[in-house]
Amino acid sequence: MSRRRAEPRLALVGNPNCGKTALFNALTGSRQKVANYAGVTVERKEGLFVSPAGTRVKVIDLPGTYSLRARSPDEEVTRDVVLGRFEGEDLPDAIVFVADATNLRQNLRLVLELKRLGHPLILALNMMDEAEKMGLGVDSARLSAELGVPVVPTIAVQAGGVQALLDQIDRDILVANAEGMAPSGAVCHWHEPSSHDLRDYHREVLRILSLCILTPGRGHSRTRTIDRVLLHPLTGLLILLTVLFLMFQAVFAWAAAPMEAIDLALGALTGWLDQALPDGLAKSLVNDGIIAGVGSVVIFLPQILVLFLFIQVLEDSGYMARAAFLLDRLMGGVGLHGRAFIPLLSSFACAVPGIMAARTIENRADRIATIMIAPLMTCSARLPVYTLIIAAFVPDRTLVGGWIGLPGLVMFALYASGILSGLLVALVMKSFWLKGAREPLLMELPAYRLPRVRNVALGLFDRAKAFLTRAGTTIFALMVVVWFLGNFPAPPDGATEPAIRYSIAGALGYALEPLVAPIGFNWQIALALVPGMAAREVAVGVLGTIYALSESGDALQSSLAGVLGQSWGLPTALSLLAWYVFAPQCLSTLSVVRRELNSRAWPALMFVLLTALAYGAAFVTYRLAQTLL
Numbered sequence: 190m191s192r193r194r195a196e197p198r199l200a201l202v203g204n205p206n207c208g209k210t211a212l213f214n215a216l217t218g219s220r221q222k223v224a225n226y227a228g229v230t231v232e233r234k235e236g237l238f239v240s241p242a243g244t245r246v247k248v249i250d251l252p253g254t255y256s257l258r259a260r261s262p263d264e265e266v267t268r269d270v271v272l273g274r275f276e277g278e279d280l281p282d283a284i285v286f287v288a289d290a291t292n293l294r295q296n297l298r299l300v301l302e303l304k305r306l307g308h309p310l311i312l313a314l315n316m317m318d319e320a321e322k323m324g325l326g327v328d329s330a331r332l333s334a335e336l337g338v339p340v341v342p343t344i345a346v347q348a349g350g351v352q353a354l355l356d357q358i359d360r361d362i363l364v365a366n367a368e369g370m371a372p373s374g375a376v377c378h379w380h381e382p383s384s385h386d387l388r389d390y391h392r393e394v395l396r397i398l399s400l401c402i403l404t405p406g407r408g409h410s411r412t413r414t415i416d417r418v419l420l421h422p423l424t425g426l427l428i429l430l431t432v433l434f435l436m437f438q439a440v441f442a443w444a445a446a447p448m449e450a451i452d453l454a455l456g457a458l459t460g461w462l463d464q465a466l467p468d469g470l471a472k473s474l475v476n477d478g479i480i481a482g483v484g485s486v487v488i489f490l491p492q493i494l495v496l497f498l499f500i501q502v503l504e505d506s507g508y509m510a511r512a513a514f515l516l517d518r519l520m521g522g523v524g525l526h527g528r529a530f531i532p533l534l535s536s537f538a539c540a541v542p543g544i545m546a547a548r549t550i551e552n553r554a555d556r557i558a559t560i561m562i563a564p565l566m567t568c569s570a571r572l573p574v575y576t577l578i579i580a581a582f583v584p585d586r587t588l589v590g591g592w593i594g595l596p597g598l599v600m601f602a603l604y605a606s607g608i609l610s611g612l613l614v615a616l617v618m619k620s621f622w623l624k625g626a627r628e629p630l631l632m633e634l635p636a637y638r639l640p641r642v643r644n645v646a647l648g649l650f651d652r653a654k655a656f657l658t659r660a661g662t663t664i665f666a667l668m669v670v671v672w673f674l675g676n677f678p679a680p681p682d683g684a685t686e687p688a689i690r691y692s693i694a695g696a697l698g699y700a701l702e703p704l705v706a707p708i709g710f711n712w713q714i715a716l717a718l719v720p721g722m723a724a725r726e727v728a729v730g731v732l733g734t735i736y737a738l739s740e741s742g743d744a745l746q747s748s749l750a751g752v753l754g755q756s757w758g759l760p761t762a763l764s765l766l767a768w769y770v771f772a773p774q775c776l777s778t779l780s781v782v783r784r785e786l787n788s789r790a791w792p793a794l795m796f797v798l799l800t801a802l803a804y805g806a807a808f809v810t811y812r813l814a815q816t817l818l
């Protein structure tokens with residue numbers, strides 16, 4: 190007797206970018222990432238929902254694929270789940286095939302391939318709103334009859350848009366499956382379709398479509414018009430550069446007012462606590478440890494949100510995939526695959542999802558090259574460090590008649606240095622080591638869509654929540670530790686220097702200083718780099734706390750940037766910026782590299798390589814700045 194499982198399990202399968210994850214979110218109420226390009230989902234995610242008839246159903250979201258002949262690691266996940274080969278996962282009881290109704294010709298081929306497996310199948314005709322707008326009429330009853338599977342229309346991004354699917358799940362699958370759920374451990378036999386099979390599928394799809402398409406509609410005519418400009422080799426590239434440039438200007442310009450407001454609020458809070466709390470350790474812990482430390486990180490929230498606003502709008506509109514096409518030649522020039530673009534672009538948010546997104550790259554050597562340079566794309570955790578130093582050392586002037594802000598320009602240059610170094614590293618690795626033939630970029634261009642305000646707002650809300658949670662947990666805890674290490678042991682009687690000099694933190698900083706003295710770092714920076722391993726932005730918090738503990742009186746009243754501007758020389762500041770372009774210290778990145786490449790050697794190599802690059806770049810910058818300035 191096979192063991193009966195508690196809930197029936199549905200797997201969402203379909204081509205990339207047809208709305209599987211949007212459907213998953215609509216069914217389960219979760220907030221998995223949805224974006225308008227192929228290859229957003231690269232791993233299996235599961236969730237639960239209760240059907241209208243009250244049955245608990247488990248649903249599995251999967252990476253998109255064109256066929257079960259999986260070519261890349263993300264497609265292998267889908268194949269393995271569908272065939273019951275995925276470790277620790279039973280064969281799904283039914284498949285909900287999600288099809289983009291506006292692109293049925295391509296989608297139906299996979300339906301035919303899946304039908305051969307004999308799984309119960311429901312076809313969700315998604316994006317029906319778009320189909321309707323373009324005048325495309327589908328006879329879903331006929332489609333259902335021809336395919337021999339139930340067909341339901343869905344609009345995954347609209348309230349109530351999945352009701353028909355829910356009803357269908359109750360009606361067919363659950364009833365039929367109540368008796369015969371797939372037994373645990375069952376696998377499904379599948380043979381790779383021969384070229385003969387593929388031709389048959391193709392012919393069959395054309396036959397079915399000729400019967401079921403009532404009105405062909407206009408197709409994606411608007412998208413084609415826009416692409417004439419945006420994909421043009423000249424105007425396209427100019428527009429792309431302008432968009433990226435505006436993004437960095439906006440990070441400064443739009444975030445300035447809210448950052449000032451947070452700064453004022455924190456200042457007022459410190460002032461109030463200063464009055465309200467009795468002098469002593471508790472007051473120092475709150476003011477120097479928590480507010481100066483955590484506060485100096487939290488203040489960057491507006492900038493991070495502006496950056497994400499841009500990324501999200503680019504992703505949702507469908508522009509991201511175009512940028513990949515525009516830059517394909519540049520990427521090819523250094524031996525990178527065109528598909529490396531999206532993983533690298535995601536790495537500007539954080540290298541961890543970026544490295545995971547590299548699963549869409551088929552060739553292992555190409556994948557490794559992409560993963561190795563992902564940390565060179567400036568992640569958002571480095572933004573606070575850059576901004577802090579820019580605020581301290583770069584005058585807030587505008588150029589070109591007030592059009593271009595100098596801080597934004599410097600920021601753009603820092604991001605550009607990261608990108609150029611990444612391309613150089615890739616070129617070296619691909620030329621000497623990870624050699625391979627250049628493969629063409631085959632990637633579907635999604636239709637342009639207006640970003641949904643709700644999706645963007647929820648995305649930003651999630652970002653803000655994650656950032657503040659991190660500030661309130663990891664960064665908070667590290668700050669308390671740093672404050673503690675900075676206060677104990679107490680200075681000896683008659684000590685003349687600030688107390689922190691005599692503390693454990695002081696001793697540690699002094700011990701590390703000789704290592705980083707050649708690149709112009711002082712003991713405070715040396716100390717800040719240590720907890721910066723856990724999260725790069727913590728370095729800023731540590732500097733906040735250390736300087737709050739070291740300075741007294743008036744200095745406390747001025748911002749951290751002001752204090753740094755007075756106590757560091759410009760060469761040191763530039764050297765730290767150069768260090769952070771490479772910034773090797775991020776444990777989560779190293780551990781995800783280990784998991785994704787299933788090797789300890791690659792993360793070790795990455796660490797050594799990035800440290801050497803960071804040290805080398807900081808050294809050269811420091812010496813040059815000393816000589817020239």
Ligand SMILES: Nc1nc2c(ncn2[C@@H]2O[C@H](COP(=O)(O)OP(=O)(O)OP(=O)(O)O)[C@@H](O)[C@H]2O)c(=O)[nH]1
Nearest residue numbers: 206207208209210211224228229230253316344345
């Ligand atoms: N207009 C409209 N847009 C939709 C619908 N369903 C999804 N979308 C949009 O289509 C895009 C792709 O949605 P996803 O849910 O990320 O697609 P996916 O199938 O999970 O994609 P991969 O994970 O890359 O395979 C997003 O921009 C969604 O907002 C729909 O029914 N109507």
Ligand SMILES: [Mg+2]
Nearest residue numbers: 209210229230
């Ligand atoms: Mg998805």
